[in-house]
Amino acid sequence: MHNDESITLAVDLGPLRLKNPVMVASGTFGYGQEYATLVPPERLGAVVVKGISLEPRAGNPPPRIWETCGGMLNSIGLQNVGLRNFLQEKLPWLRPLPVPVVVNLFGNTVEEYGELAAKLNGQDGVNALEINISCPNVKAGGMVFGSDPRMVFRVVSAVRSRTSLPVITKLTPNVTDITITARAAEDAGTDILSLINTVSGMAVDVRNRRPRLANVIGGLSGPAIKPIALRMVWQVVQVAKVPVIGLGGIMTTEDALEFLIVGASAIQVGTANFVNPLVTLEIIAGLETYLRAQGFADIKEVIGTLELSERAAGTF
Amino acid sequence: MSLLLRNAEVLFNDPVSVGLYHMGLRCPEIAARIQPGQFLMVRVLETLDPLLRRPFAVHRVYSNDPPTSFEILYRVVGRGTRILAEVLPRTSLSLLGPLGSGFRPPDQDGFMLMIAGGIGIAPLPFLAETLVESGLRGPYVLWFGGKSAGDLVCVEHFQNLGFAVELATEDGSAGRKGLVTQHLEKWMSRQAERPTMVYSCGPHPMQRQVAELVRQLGVKSQLSMEALMACGVGTCLSCSLRCRPPDRGQDLYYANVCQEGPVLLGEDIVWE
Numbered sequence: 001m002h003n004d005e006s007i008t009l010a011v012d013l014g015p016l017r018l019k020n021p022v023m024v025a026s027g028t029f030g031y032g033q034e035y036a037t038l039v040p041p042e043r044l045g046a047v048v049v050k051g052i053s054l055e056p057r058a059g060n061p062p063p064r065i066w067e068t069c070g071g072m073l074n075s076i077g078l079q080n081v082g083l084r085n086f087l088q089e090k091l092p093w094l095r096p097l098p099v100p101v102v103v104n105l106f107g108n109t110v111e112e113y114g115e116l117a118a119k120l121n122g123q124d125g126v127n128a129l130e131i132n133i134s135c136p137n138v139k140a141g142g143m144v145f146g147s148d149p150r151m152v153f154r155v156v157s158a159v160r161s162r163t164s165l166p167v168i169t170k171l172t173p174n175v176t177d178i179t180i181t182a183r184a185a186e187d188a189g190t191d192i193l194s195l196i197n198t199v200s201g202m203a204v205d206v207r208n209r210r211p212r213l214a215n216v217i218g219g220l221s222g223p224a225i226k227p228i229a230l231r232m233v234w235q236v237v238q239v240a241k242v243p244v245i246g247l248g249g250i251m252t253t254e255d256a257l258e259f260l261i262v263g264a265s266a267i268q269v270g271t272a273n274f275v276n277p278l279v280t281l282e283i284i285a286g287l288e289t290y291l292r293a294q295g296f297a298d299i300k301e302v303i304g305t306l307e308l309s310e311r312a313a314g315t316f
Numbered sequence: 317m318s319l320l321l322r323n324a325e326v327l328f329n330d331p332v333s334v335g336l337y338h339m340g341l342r343c344p345e346i347a348a349r350i351q352p353g354q355f356l357m358v359r360v361l362e363t364l365d366p367l368l369r370r371p372f373a374v375h376r377v378y379s380n381d382p383p384t385s386f387e388i389l390y391r392v393v394g395r396g397t398r399i400l401a402e403v404l405p406r407t408s409l410s411l412l413g414p415l416g417s418g419f420r421p422p423d424q425d426g427f428m429l430m431i432a433g434g435i436g437i438a439p440l441p442f443l444a445e446t447l448v449e450s451g452l453r454g455p456y457v458l459w460f461g462g463k464s465a466g467d468l469v470c471v472e473h474f475q476n477l478g479f480a481v482e483l484a485t486e487d488g489s490a491g492r493k494g495l496v497t498q499h500l501e502k503w504m505s506r507q508a509e510r511p512t513m514v515y516s517c518g519p520h521p522m523q524r525q526v527a528e529l530v531r532q533l534g535v536k537s538q539l540s541m542e543a544l545m546a547c548g549v550g551t552c553l554s555c556s557l558r559c560r561p562p563d564r565g566q567d568l569y570y571a572n573v574c575q576e577g578p579v580l581l582g583e584d585i586v587w588e
Contacts, residue, residue: 037318061556
């Protein structure tokens with residue numbers, strides 16, 4: 001048995017050190033303030049803010065959301081306040097936080113990604129960048145870039161060359177082999193990979209035969225996608241040299257542990273925040289309980305410890 | 317304003333008409349803070365399907381001092397509300413709230429017109445009680461429309477508060493036959509004074525017509541709007557409604573119904 005003091009949840013993500021492996025996923029936690037009275041952001045491993053673009057974006061027309069079995073489809077279209085408003089209105093509140101603040105960024109062109117990275121570089125209070133090349137809900141950039149390994153390389157290179165901050169590349173699951181885009185991001189110098197973004201999907205209202213989302217296609221998140229996410233994280237950790245952040249449908253401590261066991265060094269919680277705003281705090285406490293119950297002192301003793309039979313090990 | 321996540325005890329959960337239920341909830345902290353027109357995100361089941369919380373307006377707050385309990389009124393329309401209708405008294409339900417910007421009092425006393433379509437009646441009794449209790453003398457009028465007589469619940473409550481109530485049903489089973497908005501314009505033209513404020517809640521097409529009517533009359537209106545939403549606190553950006561941007565410019569702008577609304581000024585909504 002270990003007492004609380006002897007349990008450590010701290011993890012290293014390359015150049016980024018987190019006091020625990022529980023982050024929030026971009027677009028599900030606003031700019032940190034929205035849930036702050038329930039979830040003090042300083043208790044999280046890191047805060048990842050809603051994707052920022054150079055100019056404000058109004059987003060897609062409604063309806064933008066539809067609930068499906070164990071999941072939700074969304075097509076927000078990267079609505080955001082734009083870089084200038086973010087720096088003036090949102091960042092001052094985030095700056096004093098004693099945990100890393102990760103800015104998710106998005107551009108319409110390779111050059112825009114580079115320009116955003118340059119403008120965020122050296123901003124007091126920004127501790128890492130997460131490149132969004134995986135949003136399925138925009139016509140330019142986003143998944144269009146993230147599903148083409150040559151574009152992944154170009155975008156990540158553009159960001160890498162313009163910042164000294166740790167760079168996270170967020171991958172789309174909407175590809176045949178996610179290890180190819182993972183490698184492309186790595187070759188371009190990403191420090192960390194995060195996966196998965198939402199899975200492309202759609203739903204139809206049969207009464208009027210119209211799509212449920214105005215944008216027709218959206219991104220599926222929530223517990224329905226967790227097995228897909230877990231499989232992809234597992235595939236990527238086999239080939240990646242950089243640390244991996246796992247996300248996709250994490251609702252409970254057990255879900256988080258599955259990602260850590262297959263080899264994710266940290267996890268992000270997204271849609272679950274909407275259902276249970278306290279979920280991140282519950283997972284942090286749950287990880288401690290698990291470590292104690294299993295006789296571990298350090299979360300790193302769990303990461304990447306998937307037990308495979310010899311036969312199973314040969315099949316991947 | 318601080319956001320509360322609390323378990324409330326279900327006091328009762330009874331049908332009031334076909335497909336319409338009212339549920340009493342005991343949660344002193346929320347009861348003491350919630351304002352008319354604000355809403356709660358309710359987790360109808362602790363499992364992950366249905367996944368998301370459902371938004372409900374507060375129908376009435378029981379006037380204990382301080383208040384400890386309140387009521388929601390809901391129509392069974394889908395999976396979430398079907399499950400909610402099965403919830404038994406003494407069950408504990410997780411509530412997130414109070415959420416959103418509610419109704420504001422009028423700038424001055426005078427003719428207060430409330431308009432409700434169907435389940436759009438839900439937030440209005442709380443508003444009506446609050447306005448009357450605050451000493452505003454009115455006169456007060458409620459226009460209430462539904463598909464049939466069964467939709468027209470809690471009419472007596474408004475009458476007891478001193479409201480004149482005008483009814484309309486699509487099938488003619490109560491009040492005038494047709495939609496509220498079909499009768500409202502003619503009725504308005506016969507009134508000696510214009511409303512100081514119009515408060516309205518109902519289906520989108522009704523709200524649009526109400527907004528058009530008040531625009532023609534040059535009257536102020538506050539419309540409680542509905543939207544599909546996931547978080548209720550302004551992070552998911554799902555519940556967007558096309559509105560005039562805060563700087564009153566021409567840019568495309570979507571308001572979050574959960575934050576800037578659900579009650580919006582009629583003049584701020586861009587109808588499309």
